[in-house]
Amino acid sequence: MDLNTICFLMFGFLFIGYLVLEGFDYGVGMILPFLGKSDTERQAIINTLAPVWEGNEVWLIAAGAVLFAGFPQVYATLFSGLYLALLLIVSSLIFRGVAFEFRNKDINHNWRKFWEWAIFFGGVIPALLWGIAVTNLLTGLPINGEMQYSGTFWDLLNPYTLFGGLAFVFAFLLHGAVYLTLRLDQQLILRTRKMGLITGKYAMYIVVVFAILTFVYTDLTSKPIASGILVASVLTLILCYRCLRDREYTKSFVCSTVAIFSMIAAMFVGLFPRFIVSSLDPNWSLTIYNSASNPLTLKIMTVTMAIVLPVVLVFEGWKYYIFRQRICVTExxxxxxxxxxxxxxxxxxxxxxxxxxxxxxxxxxxxxxxxxxxxxxxxxxxxxxxxxxxxxxxxxxxxxxxxxxxxxxxxxxxxx
Incomplete structure (x- = not known):
């Protein structure tokens, strides 16, 4: 396995890890205005994210660092072509972070409502745009022979990519609901389960249709491993719904995690060795070879990440272990x-x-x-x-x- 492949795998692992961990953050944020009936209940829901949401952003920063150092041409092309989409994502994440801090600065009802809806949109917008961005990498972007994006923001939007964004939103909604069943006490679990079953039903149908459209609009059928992983993600999502229905909350969360991980992993496996497919000419696609840094840079980055990644994993595991207790609404x-x-x-x-x-x-x-x-x-x-x-x-x-x-x-x- 060469350094280019190792760096591609590291980026994929970090980016997928970010979406899996941040996915339930997005989902909880989208559920927040509808699940909590009182200010105390909504505060309890927010408290499930308070210890972890900032740490989850580290995965995105690490993935961006790998992309910038290892594949600078991909980094430049993405930020020029997807500039508006990425700007909206970053702005939403910043606004959501501000909302977490500012909500409790005043007891006024309208003040708190405003910031709760800010958290809601801070979950919906990134989830939708990440789905659109990831599916565009696979279906193809107008990349010319000079490795530059030659389209507009509106070229990113088509029925398949929009449906991909919708699939991400509902998958994260289910992921967030299942996460809350592990973090809230009995006072809110039943209501959370009910909401999870409603969103889960829609998530199953939408992800099934999304998988079918992926086989139609992309060349994933030519890659049996990627196709198998995508089918497995659909089956795991269905199993997640069944476990939630049977009140097996831990199994349900494991299944939702595996479903989201495998759904995005299928797209990266389908892309390999490409990074961005060119819709103008397949020969103009950005690959892990024609867009990579020099071997010395790749080697330094590989060694650095080999040291940093275990530390990140240990810290993440310790953090979730420390804050594993359920949040008591009464307290x-x-x-x-x-x-x-x-x-x-x-x-x-x-x-x-x-x-x-x-x-x-x-x-x-x-x-x-x-x-x-x-x-x-x-x-x-x-x-x-x-x-x-x-x-x-x-x-x-x-x-x-x-x-x-x-x-x-x-x-x-x-x-x-």
């Missing part, structure tokens, strides 16, 4: 109520402080007016009474704001 609700009571106490203390200051300002204004005569006119001239009146108005306004905040917190406490 989150209790902690949220304690936090709200503490915030309410702080706001009441602040309101009391403003009340005391307001009393002092009123006493000053009263004594100034009572002095009367020339003293009153003199102080009016210097604006002392006017200034005190403005201070009083500002204090009243701040008091109203505090009362509104307190009322909102009391409303949330009553609901919880």
């Amino acid at each position: 989150i609700g209790f902690k949220s109520r304690i936090k709200l009571w503490e915030q309410l106490h702080d706001k009441l203390e602040e309101l009391n402080k403003y009340y005391r200051i307001t009393t002092i300002v009123l006493e000053k204004a009263k004594s100034t007016v009572e002095r009367g005569g020339s003293i009153q006119l003199d102080e009016m001239k210097h604006g002392s009474v006017t200034r005190q009146i403005f201070e009083f108005k500002a204090l009243i306004q701040r008091g109203r704001q505090l009362m509104y905040i307190i009322a909102e917190k009391i409303k949330i406490l009553r609901k919880s």
